[in-house]
Amino acid sequence: MAAVTFDEPLTEDQRKGGLRTRFLESLLGYAVRRASNSLSADFAKSMEGTGMRPVLVSILAVVEENPGVNQGAIGRALGVARANMAPLMNDLEERKLLRRMPDKNDRRAVSVYLRKEGEAVLKECKTRILAQEKRALKNLTASEQSALLKLLNKI
Amino acid sequence: MAAVTFDEPLTEDQRKGGLRTRFLESLLGYAVRRASNSLSADFAKSMEGTGMRPVLVSILAVVEENPGVNQGAIGRALGVARANMAPLMNDLEERKLLRRMPDKNDRRAVSVYLRKEGEAVLKECKTRILAQEKRALKNLTASEQSALLKLLNKI
């Protein structure tokens, strides 16, 4: 079997579909992006029917673990800019999933709390998310998943 | 040191910044997304001054390794929809980085080739990308990087 070099003409298969992507495949950033896109698509799909989007679920999860948290702190924790938090919070408040209260010590700030319905929606979403992760990662053993998490957190 | 439970009120630090994110941190999908966002931002930053964007560089890299490739096949390889390839290819052709020729056997299709200037731009971008990857992954040993790549490709 001869080594494939770039000087050879493309086979019909390569020209139409099975392309060489050596450079991109050598990049960890490219592999991470592809994995992220794949998992994100699965994530979004698992939310179908709940009316929720990933970022909304993430906000609910942060509020659940941090009752009374400032709105801006949620954005900083999730990497969502202040300006983009406002409409997201409006959305969640209109759905009656959370409540915004004026902060006692700083009248500029808003403290955020989960509502009963928010807890219920979050619980349903968590169940779906965990089931989806299990499906998406079925090719990885528990120790491989743990190793992967550790390596990703080093980046 | 007492264990932290969610029944305790938030400390000032937690309420304002150092939030609990146990659920999200338990998700591999969340870790992958954060790593991807971080690497993508670095990638884009390393392209500053070249006028190129990640997707444009990816297209050039695929064309370089697959001279004469069909335009649609590039999109399939990169996960870019046909409809979104058209303006990207127009951009690259207007910059005189690649050339589109009618396919000899299928007059619907277009064969794509790198131009000299495209080769030069791609070379410069590759250098920057590899330097950026080296910086971004400086906390990982070579064997860790190889293990990470292997694990990501299992997803």
Place this chain on the structure above:
DNA sequence: TATTGTTATACTCTATAACTATA
């Protein structure tokens, strides 16, 4: 009928600037 490439369109995500009210 199916496919290649194009155009138009829309929705999400992200980023910036300007504004208000508070501090």
Place this chain on the structure above:
DNA sequence: TATAGTTATAGAGTATAACAATA
């Protein structure tokens, strides 16, 4: 002056539908 939140806006990235030319 600086910060919390809001509004408006603009740029990418992504997705679908409809079309012409060709297979």
